[in-house]
Amino acid sequence: MDLTLHGDNRGWFKENWQREKMVALGLPDFGPVQNNISFNDEVGVTRGIHAEPWDKFVSVATGRVFGAWVDLREGPSFGTVYTCEIDPSVAVYVPKGVGNAYQTLEPGTAYTYLVNAHWSPQARYTFLNLADETVSVPWPIPLEQAILSDKDRAHPRMEDVTPFPAAPAEGLAGRRVLVTGANGQLGRELMAQLPAAGYHPTGVDLPEFDISEAAAVDALDWGQYDVVVNAAAWTDVDGAETPRGRRSAWRANATGPANLARAAAVHDLTLVHVSSEYTFDGSAEIHTEDEPPSPLGVYGQSKAGGDAAVQAAPHHYLVRTSWVVGEGRNFVRTMASLARRGAEPRVVADQTGRLTFTTDLAAGIIHLLATGAPYGTYNLSGQGPVVSWYDVARRVYELTGHAPDLVTPVTTEEYYAGQEGVAPRPLVSTLDLGRIEATGFTPGNSMERLEAYVATLEA
Structure with a gap:
């Protein structure tokens, strides 16, 4: 989704999330309840691939990232990969159960996301290894040169992933x-x-x-x-x-x-x-x-x-x-x-x-x-x-x-x-x-x- 930036010599302003406009574009009225920001000092910081049990609306406040999403929901779309570059003029809606990952392309990058459930330490996540050969995400900066956490390095390969329960089909209230x-x-x-x-x-x-x-x-x-x-x-x-x-x-x-x-x-x-x-x-x-x-x-x-x-x-x-x-x-x-x-x-x-x-x-x-x-x-x-x-x-x-x-x-x-x-x-x-x-x-x-x-x- 493209976001309009209104800029002048002082900087810029954007409507990052506007319910009426987003719904008119066909996005669900997903009811965000929490706003999170991940600040990254260096180029090459790579996080993910995490599929949480809530929907997300992700964007960048400053800087630039390469974003990668892998569908980890059970069903025929399992394993589907989507990538794009995000700067302040781009936002992406991510349904629950779709793995989210990004890699910073500029220093001082702030990655933001709205979610429609409060974060909980008891929440169950579905994870996929950033280096999984099956999905083969084309990281701009090779992972051996990137900055990763030990936890992200230890995530399972695709054959060991337990799929996230499928999102409800059209007309279903939920599974x-x-x-x-x-x-x-x-x-x-x-x-x-x-x-x-x-x-x-x-x-x-x-x-x-x-x-x-x-x-x-x-x-x-x-x-x-x-x-x-x-x-x-x-x-x-x-x-x-x-x-x-x-x-x-x-x-x-x-x-x-x-x-x-x-x-x-x-x-x-x-x-x-x-x-x-x-x-x-x-x-x-x-x-x-x-x-x-x-x-x-x-x-x-x-x-x-x-x-x-x-x-x-x-x-x-x-x-x-x-x-x-x-x-x-x-x-x-x-x-x-x-x-x-x-x-x-x-x-x-x-x-x-x-x-x-x-x-x-x-x-x-x-x-x-x-x-x-x-x-x-x-x-x-x-x-x-x-x-x-x-x-x-x-x-x-x-x-x-x-x-x-x-x-x-x-x-x-x-x-x-x-x-x-x-x-x-x-x-x-x-x-x-x-x-x-x-x-x-x-x-x-x-x-x-x-x-x-x-x-x-x-x-």
């Missing part, structure tokens, strides 16, 4: 994914599906990583990730109504997502957050994405608080779901266990909705990322008939070979009569799926999914 709550039902499913979809997931969970601890979130090396999927939550609906549970629910469901939203904004990440139909009071026949929150209890209130924070992140998907079933403790597994023991449970018949299996929930999240769907809020549950918990329980009894009449229908009021500390429940949990289906994703029929799931429990 390096941090999954919070990785040990939960959804987290485990995401960790299974993401690699198969071409992503590189890293899973974290309590007690090693707590999203409600601002210091821990801030200290994480976010340069290692493109996307964070927040599958962490406090889900003990009744426990949230206790004094201790109230604090825990708000920490996990509101403070934690707020910390992640701040990190996503600062580090230009895509944030995926999983919400709940408990943010509504259940008075509507079907809940759309645009329905304003009206939570009945502490759990729903804390989830609504987290949703509000997430919606402030520039690049976010807020995925609202209901009645989640996956690997772990859940209603279906409980009913199957009761059926095997010959129990005769009382199950509420006036709460209606659709089950959501984590296979569909994880697949839907990956679909949003992979297709580059517009950011915003999406409902995502199973498809098919609207049923009650009583209907689900009867069907589980049938599928396990037990009489469905052993299940007795009751109202929510009857079920909780005489119990204290019970959280209010929305009676209608049905979610409108039109928005996510318009992106090309159709979840499975929840009752068909139920049949397949129970078969795995029986096996």
Whole structure:
């Protein structure tokens, strides 16, 4: 990129980085957060080849350099070399994962670069030896006559380089994914599906990583990730109504997502957050994405608080779901266990909705990322008939070979009569799926999914 120098007898002035002009030229709005300068006394100072996990916009304040860049990202462009001479009238945009190197051609050279992530000693770099024979950079000053650091001399040759994870293809939100709550039902499913979809997931969970601890979130090396999927939550609906549970629910469901939203904004990440139909009071026949929150209890209130924070992140998907079933403790597994023991449970018949299996929930999240769907809020549950918990329980009894009449229908009021500390429940949990289906994703029929799931429990 050529930069205009405005000079007179006093010297010169230039606009080194001007966001509006750079974006108009087709460069990404990469959000620089740090400006670095490397001053070099002598001719022949040679630095690199370093591929950092952030984008750079490099230029020269004074002097002149020979610049060399080697694509160290995985993919067909791996090993591609580009070189040019940089003086104050030239600037180069360098995507993350592309190795950067330069050699000074004049004494007193100041090499400058804007980056869109704060430097961290924990950041992982990809390196290539300056003298690598494969790329064969045509250094103006032979390396045996140049000034190099011992560390740069020791960098690996191309055959020993571990490629930097590929930059996302057009339409993808990113490939390096941090999954919070990785040990939960959804987290485990995401960790299974993401690699198969071409992503590189890293899973974290309590007690090693707590999203409600601002210091821990801030200290994480976010340069290692493109996307964070927040599958962490406090889900003990009744426990949230206790004094201790109230604090825990708000920490996990509101403070934690707020910390992640701040990190996503600062580090230009895509944030995926999983919400709940408990943010509504259940008075509507079907809940759309645009329905304003009206939570009945502490759990729903804390989830609504987290949703509000997430919606402030520039690049976010807020995925609202209901009645989640996956690997772990859940209603279906409980009913199957009761059926095997010959129990005769009382199950509420006036709460209606659709089950959501984590296979569909994880697949839907990956679909949003992979297709580059517009950011915003999406409902995502199973498809098919609207049923009650009583209907689900009867069907589980049938599928396990037990009489469905052993299940007795009751109202929510009857079920909780005489119990204290019970959280209010929305009676209608049905979610409108039109928005996510318009992106090309159709979840499975929840009752068909139920049949397949129970078969795995029986096996």
